[in-house]
Amino acid sequence: xxNLLIPFLFLSFIAFAQVEKPPVYKGCENESIQNLETCxxxxxxxxxxxxxxxxxxxxxxNFKGQINIIxxxxxxxxxxxxxxxxxxxxxxxxxxxxxxxxxxxxxxxxNGRAIDTRYTIPISIPLNENTFVxxxxxxxxxxxxxxxxxxxxxxxxxxxxPEFNSELNIPLTHQKYNEIEYYLNVGENTxxxxxxxxxxxxxxxxxxxxxxxxxxxxKKSWGGRKLFNEHLALVxxxxxxxxxxxxxxxxxxxDNSDVDYTYNNTRGVQVQGSLGDKFSFxxxxxxxxxxxxxxVNKETRRLNPIIGASAVVPGRGKAKSFKEGGxxxxxxxxxxxxTPNEFFNFQFGNGKNFIGDGYxxxxxxxxxxxxxxxxxxxxxxxxxxxxxxxxxxxxxxxxSADGTNLRKFVAMHHLSWNVTKKFNIGLFESVITNENxxxxxxxxxxNPIIFYRAVEFSNGGDGSGNVQIGMNMKxxxxxxxxxxxxxxxxxxxxxxxxxxSGYWGNKFAIQFGAKYFNAFKVKNLMLxxxxxxxxxxxxxxxxxxxxAAHYNQPIAHLWGANFWEAIxxxxxxxxxxxxxxxxxxxxxxxxxxxxxxxYGGDIYVSYNQRISDIGNDVAQGNTTNIxxxxxxxxxxxxxxxxxxxxxxxxxxxxxxxxxxNVVTKDNTTWFTIGVKxxxxxxxxxx
Numbered sequence: 212x213x214n215l216l217i218p219f220l221f222l223s224f225i226a227f228a229q230v231e232k233p234p235v236y237k238g239c240e241n242e243s244i245q246n247l248e249t250c251x252x253x254x255x256x257x258x259x260x261x262x263x264x265x266x267x268x269x270x271x272x273n274f275k276g277q278i279n280i281i282x283x284x285x286x287x288x289x290x291x292x293x294x295x296x297x298x299x300x301x302x303x304x305x306x307x308x309x310x311x312x313x314x315x316x317x318x319x320x321x322n323g324r325a326i327d328t329r330y331t332i333p334i335s336i337p338l339n340e341n342t343f344v345x346x347x348x349x350x351x352x353x354x355x356x357x358x359x360x361x362x363x364x365x366x367x368x369x370x371x372x373p374e375f376n377s378e379l380n381i382p383l384t385h386q387k388y389n390e391i392e393y394y395l396n397v398g399e400n401t402x403x404x405x406x407x408x409x410x411x412x413x414x415x416x417x418x419x420x421x422x423x424x425x426x427x428x429x430k431k432s433w434g435g436r437k438l439f440n441e442h443l444a445l446v447x448x449x450x451x452x453x454x455x456x457x458x459x460x461x462x463x464x465x466d467n468s469d470v471d472y473t474y475n476n477t478r479g480v481q482v483q484g485s486l487g488d489k490f491s492f493x494x495x496x497x498x499x500x501x502x503x504x505x506x507v508n509k510e511t512r513r514l515n516p517i518i519g520a521s522a523v524v525p526g527r528g529k530a531k532s533f534k535e536g537g538x539x540x541x542x543x544x545x546x547x548x549x550t551p552n553e554f555f556n557f558q559f560g561n562g563k564n565f566i567g568d569g570y571x572x573x574x575x576x577x578x579x580x581x582x583x584x585x586x587x588x589x590x591x592x593x594x595x596x597x598x599x600x601x602x603x604x605x606x607x608x609x610x611s612a613d614g615t616n617l618r619k620f621v622a623m624h625h626l627s628w629n630v631t632k633k634f635n636i637g638l639f640e641s642v643i644t645n646e647n648x649x650x651x652x653x654x655x656x657x658n659p660i661i662f663y664r665a666v667e668f669s670n671g672g673d674g675s676g677n678v679q680i681g682m683n684m685k686x687x688x689x690x691x692x693x694x695x696x697x698x699x700x701x702x703x704x705x706x707x708x709x710x711x712s713g714y715w716g717n718k719f720a721i722q723f724g725a726k727y728f729n730a731f732k733v734k735n736l737m738l739x740x741x742x743x744x745x746x747x748x749x750x751x752x753x754x755x756x757x758x759a760a761h762y763n764q765p766i767a768h769l770w771g772a773n774f775w776e777a778i779x780x781x782x783x784x785x786x787x788x789x790x791x792x793x794x795x796x797x798x799x800x801x802x803x804x805x806x807x808x809x810y811g812g813d814i815y816v817s818y819n820q821r822i823s824d825i826g827n828d829v830a831q832g833n834t835t836n837i838x839x840x841x842x843x844x845x846x847x848x849x850x851x852x853x854x855x856x857x858x859x860x861x862x863x864x865x866x867x868x869x870x871x872n873v874v875t876k877d878n879t880t881w882f883t884i885g886v887k888x889x890x891x892x893x894x895x896x897x
Contacts, residue, residue, distance in 0.1 A: 258312075266305055275336060283327055283329050283330075294427050324397070329418050380558075381413070382407070395413065396693055400634070402629065441849075443457060455480070455482050458478070459887060460886075462884070478497070480496055490549050502538065558587075561583050575767065597627075598622075634685075635685040683696060694726075701749045702716050712825045717746060735783055739778070747821075749811075750765060773810060793841045798829075799812055801833040841859065855887060855889055
């Protein structure tokens with residue numbers, strides 16, 4: 212082989228400044244940590260030069276150009292080619308052949324834990340036009356230190372996907388977060404309860420951009436790249452960037468009711484960006500029309516009349532009637548995210564949040580419609596402390612005297628503490644007030660470190676607010692299995708908890724669950740089991756407007772209260788393919804039609820109308836057996852917006868002891884297919 216050199220115009224870490232130790236290439240074991248990068252560069256070049264051969268057809272064409280190679284040094288020390296951009300397939304094949312011959316090496320580490328790291332190599336053809344970049348601990352004049360290269364790459368936003376190095380939220384979907392949580396479960400303990408996560412927050416644990424790059428399609432045309440790989444529009448400048456993308460949710464289906472067909476027609480636009488490396492923003496707008504399975508259509512019209520609308524589409528917002536049995540519902544979401552230093556992140560916006568490690572949450576879930584919020588996340592030592600202030604609404608006509616929404620105010624804080632490398636404990640507190648209890652949001656609740664219960668009591672007791680406290684725990688059995696729980700207290704009289712009387716005032720909820728990642732050694736297979744149990748009258752209040760609800764929907768568990776539920780979930784993904792299955796069985800106690808007595812399942816009825824002070828059991832009243840089976844699968848067209856083709860089948864059996872107009876016995880089979888940008892969770896399992 213001719214003595215030709217493959218120069219590296221740059222061999223830059225597209226990793227992050229927190230990496231404490233770079234990979235150790237074969238032959239570099241005795242080098243100082245300051246020289247490991249230089250040794251890695253030189254030894255890797257040397258091994259590639261020994262093997263690389265320019266394909267004959269490329270030489271005959273007198274091709275001049277560049278091959279851009281993105282590769283990964285995995286946490287096991289293997290080299291993995293992620294993406295090759297070249298005009299010749301033969302050049303790409305030769306790169307892949309050479310990389311398969313590279314040795315396993317010691318991987319990079321972060322805080323002593325092996326991690327994946329991603330690199331970029333541009334190779335110029337012909338090879339003799341390349342030059343080496345000599346890197347050393349003491350760079351000579353004219354050379355660029357590797358840390359400067361890191362900063363330059365970050366500042367110039369050379370990536371096609373700059374969101375991965377931003378303070379933006381990772382879209383909150385169970386499918387995506389289960390994939391991320393596996394990496395957060397490896398090594399040292401991490402804070403996983405407060406969601407959504409920031410891209411920069413998870414970057415030390417998983418290279419999401421590398422995973423994105425690994426599934427890019429080889430598309431040269433503008434249309435092919437925009438449809439299958441990239442943002443529709445990406446504008447970048449010095450210290451700023453923004454993206455523009457269309458958002459779709461186009462579905463059609465059929466259930467076994469008299470409805471001709473079900474559909475959803477959502478068209479939207481999303482704009483995201485960053486100004487500098489500390490401030491990011493996102494705004495989305497959706498215009499939608501839809502008609503769903505009959506049990507969902509029925510739920511959208513529950514608790515009528517509604518101020519300014521005829522229904523509430525679960526999880527989305529107010530809706531007006533549209534054609535025959537359909538709904539017209541617009542949704543707007545936006546937030547600003549600012550991270551001034553390593554300790555704080557501030558967010559202000561209109562959207563959703565989640566606190567918990569389960570599929571459901573008794574603290575705060577994402578089942579209700581979007582709401583205005585202010586959030587502060589504080590991280591230091593082994594602590595993550597989340598403060599949330601939320602502005603929510605009671606939209607029932609009976610709650611308002613002037614035809615406008617009754618504004619309610621919710622303040623929450625959650626303290627997460629990594630006690631050990633395996634054990635995490637969290638403490639939770641919230642308070643709900645409204646315009647009738649205070650003339651606005653009481654300034655006391657803006658204190659981020661105060662105990663809400665003491666403030667609420669000093670301001671007047673039960674009529675001035677609704678306070679809840681809770682605790683959650685997570686324990687990692689190993690890197691693949693973790694168990695978690697939640698315990699929420701809405702109200703409890705300790706000496707009556709165990710006396711067997713079924714005292715109504717013992718309003719609390721319990722959750723137990725487990726997650727099994729890479730189950731049975733099948734990569735990307737996640738299994739989850741969860742049990743949820745809520746006492747009658749939990750989340751309700753003597754003053755209905757102080758209940759734990761927003762836009763006629765619970766802000767915690769979708770089923771409200773007075774129920775037990777068992778859930779089994781399986782999720783699997785490979786490259787762009789995905790599939791998931793869910794099975795839910797449970798019992799919930801509803802009220803009987805025509806009665807003014809509440810059995811504790813409807814949080815929009817005052818607990819002062821309770822059936823009895825004692826003798827209250829879970830699922831009392833009009834006991835209903837619930838069975839839900841759901842299976843979905845599909846293919847991701849564009850991972851940048853998570854645009855996917857999907858199909859799903861849902862079976863629901865709803866069997867109350869007494870069937871009527873409100874609680875109706877029915878069996879539903881619902882099939883649907885479509886194309887959607889999967890950017891949020893949408894729950895129909897009630």
